[in-house]
Amino acid sequence: MGRIDENKTNNSADNGKVANYVNSSVLNSLTLLTGMSHEIRTYINAIVGFSSLLRISSSNKEEDTEIKDQIYKSCEQLIELFDSFLDTAIIDNGGLETDLRRCNLDGVLAELIAEFREELKKTGNNEVNLETECHFLDISDTLIDQGKLLRIIRCLFQNAVKNTESGYIKIGYDYSNGSITFYILDSSHCYYKYKEFLYTEDMNKSLKIFFDTSSAVNIILAKKLIRYLGGTIWVNWNGFTGTGVYFSIPLKVNGITSVLGQEFAKSVDIY
Numbered sequence: 001m002g003r004i005d006e007n008k009t010n011n012s013a014d015n016g017k018v019a020n021y022v023n024s025s026v027l028n029s030l031t032l033l034t035g036m037s038h039e040i041r042t043y044i045n046a047i048v049g050f051s052s053l054l055r056i057s058s059s060n061k062e063e064d065t066e067i068k069d070q071i072y073k074s075c076e077q078l079i080e081l082f083d084s085f086l087d088t089a090i091i092d093n094g095g096l097e098t099d100l101r102r103c104n105l106d107g108v109l110a111e112l113i114a115e116f117r118e119e120l121k122k123t124g125n126n127e128v129n130l131e132t133e134c135h136f137l138d139i140s141d142t143l144i145d146q147g148k149l150l151r152i153i154r155c156l157f158q159n160a161v162k163n164t165e166s167g168y169i170k171i172g173y174d175y176s177n178g179s180i181t182f183y184i185l186d187s188s189h190c191y192y193k194y195k196e197f198l199y200t201e202d203m204n205k206s207l208k209i210f211f212d213t214s215s216a217v218n219i220i221l222a223k224k225l226i227r228y229l230g231g232t233i234w235v236n237w238n239g240f241t242g243t244g245v246y247f248s249i250p251l252k253v254n255g256i257t258s259v260l261g262q263e264f265a266k267s268v269d270i271y
Helices: 002-055 062-092 105-120 144-165 190-201 204-211 212-230
Strands: 099-103 129-132 143-145 169-177 180-185 232-238 242-250
Touching: 062 144, 062 212, 099 105, 099 129, 105 129, 105 144, 105 169, 144 169, 144 180, 144 212, 144 242, 190 204, 190 212, 190 242, 204 212, 212 232, 212 242
Parallel strands: 129 169
Antiparallel strands: 099 143, 169 180, 180 242, 232 242
């Protein structure tokens, strides 16, 4: 009888933990949605404002092109914000599916970095340089969920571009002990902000400290995708004032699943 009561107690405790997790997830999503409304209005106001300028007849084609670029940029940012939020909701509802494919990871990552260089040019910020520190894997037969991996890197890169006004953004990756570790380093002063968003259990409180909904959404989506892939994510200082975001995921090569290595994570917090 005592064993039955003990099992009931344990089950109740487990159910309580699940309920708390679900409630926390729902509340965080509602908080993000509320915060998004402000950023959405900002993007829409920019689109409307620049569109109004285009209605004024102008013979300056260079100026018109610049206005069109600003409209396009605001539209892209709005779409990215919606996509990231909707993807987090899909993960929370258990609608995510694994899509492992064989690919040449070096080639895929080289194309992604080339894409990032073009994206950085479009911002018009000549004060930021994109640097790479990639140790090519020389593995042609890699089995990985390419779509989710690229989405993670894009989320973290978007945050770096948004928050780095001058200096550099450095993207690197290395393969060791059966896992691949990526890092995005920049000269922004966002260590405390990223750490807050990454480890928070109360997003409402976190957004009151750092009101940056789009960065919060990107970090949460990246974290959930990394955990789904069996990996870990952490933040660390980059030099004395810069920010570094790292994540490590297991890599499947020639049909053998590797063991997740965390040698990069020594002495730092990981999630």
